[in-house]
Amino acid sequence: MSRGRMREQYPTAGQAFAYRVEESSSGVTVYLDDEAVELDIARNSPADGWCRWQGRTLPFATAWIGDELHLWLDGVLFIFQRLEEQQRDRRALRSTDGGSVAPTAGHVPIVEDARHIISRLSGSVLLVSVQPGDSVSVGDEICVVEAMKMEHSIRSSVAGVVKAVNVTPGQQVSTGDILVELEDDSAST
Amino acid sequence: MFTKVLVANRGEIAVRVQQTLHVMGILTVSVYSDVDAAAPHVAMSDEAYPLNGNTAEETYLDIDKLLTIARTNGAQAIHPGYGFLSENPRFAQACQEADIVFVGPSPNSMEIMGDKIRSKELAKSVGVPVVPSSPVCDSANPELESFAKDAGFPLLVKAAAGGGGRGMRLVTEPEQLSRAMDAASREAQAAFGDGRVFLERYIPSPRHIEFQVLADSQGHVIHMLERECSIQRRHQKIIEETPSPALTPALRQRMGEAAVAVARAAEYVNAGTVEFLLDPDGTFYFLEMNARIQVEHPITEAVTGVDLVEWQLRIAAGERLTLNQDEIQPNGHAVECRIYAEDPYNDFLPSTGTLRHWQPPSGPGLRLDSGFVVGQDVSTFYDPMLAKLVAWGPDRSRSLRRMEEALRRFAVLGVVTNIPFMREIVAHSAFRDGSYDTRFIEEHPELLQPARAVELSRAAQAIASQAGNRGSVAAPVQGDASDADHRSPWHLAGHWRLP
Numbered sequence: 001m002s003r004g005r006m007r008e009q010y011p012t013a014g015q016a017f018a019y020r021v022e023e024s025s026s027g028v029t030v031y032l033d034d035e036a037v038e039l040d041i042a043r044n045s046p047a048d049g050w051c052r053w054q055g056r057t058l059p060f061a062t063a064w065i066g067d068e069l070h071l072w073l074d075g076v077l078f079i080f081q082r083l084e085e086q087q088r089d090r091r092a093l094r095s096t097d098g099g100s101v102a103p104t105a106g107h108v109p110i111v112e113d114a115r116h117i118i119s120r121l122s123g124s125v126l127l128v129s130v131q132p133g134d135s136v137s138v139g140d141e142i143c144v145v146e147a148m149k150m151e152h153s154i155r156s157s158v159a160g161v162v163k164a165v166n167v168t169p170g171q172q173v174s175t176g177d178i179l180v181e182l183e184d185d186s187a188s189t
Numbered sequence: 190m191f192t193k194v195l196v197a198n199r200g201e202i203a204v205r206v207q208q209t210l211h212v213m214g215i216l217t218v219s220v221y222s223d224v225d226a227a228a229p230h231v232a233m234s235d236e237a238y239p240l241n242g243n244t245a246e247e248t249y250l251d252i253d254k255l256l257t258i259a260r261t262n263g264a265q266a267i268h269p270g271y272g273f274l275s276e277n278p279r280f281a282q283a284c285q286e287a288d289i290v291f292v293g294p295s296p297n298s299m300e301i302m303g304d305k306i307r308s309k310e311l312a313k314s315v316g317v318p319v320v321p322s323s324p325v326c327d328s329a330n331p332e333l334e335s336f337a338k339d340a341g342f343p344l345l346v347k348a349a350a351g352g353g354g355r356g357m358r359l360v361t362e363p364e365q366l367s368r369a370m371d372a373a374s375r376e377a378q379a380a381f382g383d384g385r386v387f388l389e390r391y392i393p394s395p396r397h398i399e400f401q402v403l404a405d406s407q408g409h410v411i412h413m414l415e416r417e418c419s420i421q422r423r424h425q426k427i428i429e430e431t432p433s434p435a436l437t438p439a440l441r442q443r444m445g446e447a448a449v450a451v452a453r454a455a456e457y458v459n460a461g462t463v464e465f466l467l468d469p470d471g472t473f474y475f476l477e478m479n480a481r482i483q484v485e486h487p488i489t490e491a492v493t494g495v496d497l498v499e500w501q502l503r504i505a506a507g508e509r510l511t512l513n514q515d516e517i518q519p520n521g522h523a524v525e526c527r528i529y530a531e532d533p534y535n536d537f538l539p540s541t542g543t544l545r546h547w548q549p550p551s552g553p554g555l556r557l558d559s560g561f562v563v564g565q566d567v568s569t570f571y572d573p574m575l576a577k578l579v580a581w582g583p584d585r586s587r588s589l590r591r592m593e594e595a596l597r598r599f600a601v602l603g604v605v606t607n608i609p610f611m612r613e614i615v616a617h618s619a620f621r622d623g624s625y626d627t628r629f630i631e632e633h634p635e636l637l638q639p640a641r642a643v644e645l646s647r648a649a650q651a652i653a654s655q656a657g658n659r660g661s662v663a664a665p666v667q668g669d670a671s672d673a674d675h676r677s678p679w680h681l682a683g684h685w686r687l688p
Contacts, residue, residue, distance in 0.1 A: 011639035019654035063545040075597035
């Protein structure tokens with residue numbers, strides 16, 4: 001079984017969707033945003049084949065080009081970005097008190113609590129804008145992450161005082177990683 | 190007949206010309222720029238010589254390099270293809286002086302036809318109606334104003350040495366005229382090395398109908414019927430068909446006779462195309478003559494059964510044209526789509542990349558002319574045309590249905606193509622009923638919506654999710670770019686499938 005999130009980029013930039021692919025003795029079932037999809041695939045090779053969709057047989061071919069999945073389906077080109085294969089747990093990269101957040105198995109929703117500012121995307125940290133002792137307000141920039149060839153400013157959705165900064169420039173982060181820890185009396189608005 | 194011919198071109202036309210040369214038992218010589226070293230037109234040739242460079246000027250436009258290669262290696266003739274030097278009188282002249290046969294018309298007829306004003310004068314002189322136009326002028330010329338007043342607005346500014354829609358501007362208001370002329374002139378200077386422009390009356394919803402002509406050196410001139418090329422985007426043809434749904438037999442005969450008259454008046458020899466604009470009211474006007482083989486020639490070959498390149502070579506070798514006008518009747522219907530590496534959903538921006546998957550369709554009535562194979566890079570050095578797909582059918586309806594299905598099955602990954610856009614056009618009711626003109630694409634903006642992608646979105650997501658599990662593609666298969674040897678005979682067998 002495997003799961004993750006993808007987003008259609010071409011021809012239409014779409015919403016991200018969560019997928020789950022379950023293989024059993026009777027075949028493969030795909031769930032998109034938890035809804036089962038009726039689709040049978042017959043492969044010619046790992047990269048091409050046919051699918052049965054709504055009573056028709058549609059040819060398809062796929063290729064990974066860089067970190068994009070290119071899909072040709074029934075005469076139409078689609079390009080998808082894989083956002084995250086969420087089999088990993090939410091975790092801290094470094095903690096000042098020697099402890100760490102207890103790992104949780106399985107599907108991990110991104111939940112923010114008032115003491116953690118977490119990353120909503122995967123990429124590499126370009127710069128860090130805060131240090132321990134700084135006061136942050138909602139909307140303040142915490143760091144800048146490069147992902148999908150663009151720079152993304154990660155902003156705080158909580159207010160408080162920085163207790164620990166878990167990232168340094170050049171470091172890779174993943175969705176769900178805790179970037180910054182705030183003092184215990186912090187509060188979200 | 191020649192025993193060795195140099196093809197002074199690249200890409201699909203160089204492949205296509207060599208296919209006929211090989212059928213005729215003639216040895217082929219190819220030339221290539223640095224980036225084209227591994228291209229199919231090179232790999233298939235009997236002899237290949239580098240041009241050492243990458244810009245067009247350093248390579249396919251370099252007359253001295255081409256003639257040196259031809260002379261040194263014993264090529265008796267040069268086929269210029271289309272574009273590049275195919276309509277360059279200096280090149281044709283230089284070939285003559287070097288005692289090498291140029292497969293095409295004489296330098297003189299090329300010069301006349303290359304000059305949009307002179308060619309119209311010639312047409313008028315044999316009683317063929319022409320689109321009213323001004324003499325060549327610049328924005329300071331006083332004659333300009335009187336022409337503009339007579340012709341009225343909107344009118345077109347066109348390049349005297351031009352083609353393919355470049356150096357062309359539509360002017361709707363008198364105030365815009367001067368600036369439009371300057372802009373057109375700059376564009377023409379950059380594209381053709383000749384910034385001269387002229388004005389032409391604008392015919393609002395014309396159909397573009399052209400006639401293929403063939404003429405031998407003994408004065409025998411015939412036409413090979415028409416091609417309708419009204420599906421254009423920014424004045425570039427993208428879909429062509431024959432016969433034209435707009436022509437009655439009577440109109441076909443009159444226009445055909447006019448085309449032959451123009452070619453004869455220019456003492457034209459070899460293959461050429463006479464272009465007309467057809468007004469909705471049934472009046473036709475001579476526009477220009479193209480003194481070369483054209484991109485869309487395959488549809489004429491499909492309905493007449495004639496190999497035009499073969500006749501070009503035979504005429505160039507001095508043979509008599511043994512086809513008679515009354516033998517030229519269309520058999521069935523053919524349509525061609527030009528497949529480009531362009532993104533129809535992003536203003537047709539060119540797309541570059543490596544062809545990771547390239548699986549053209551096959552089946553009854555299909556022909557593919559292409560200069561690309563799987564694994565090849567599509568770069569910005571040259572025109573982004575990947576291939577020409579032709580579908581012949583016993584009637585128009587079947588040829589269009591075959592084309593639609595062929596477009597559906599044409600799998601390309603690695604670059605974005607205009608294939609889904611072509612399919613929307615071919616399936617469109619206004620195209621299907623034959624009632625379209627050169628404004629078709631403008632008038633149907635719905636063509637630019639990725640409607641099919643929206644319908645298939647869920648299925649696409651479900652398939653993509655499974656590809657997401659597997660990471661990168663493992664085993665190489667034919668038609669897959671991970672096949673290590675791009676030069677293997679499997680990939681170089683040529684892409685011309687006879688109907």
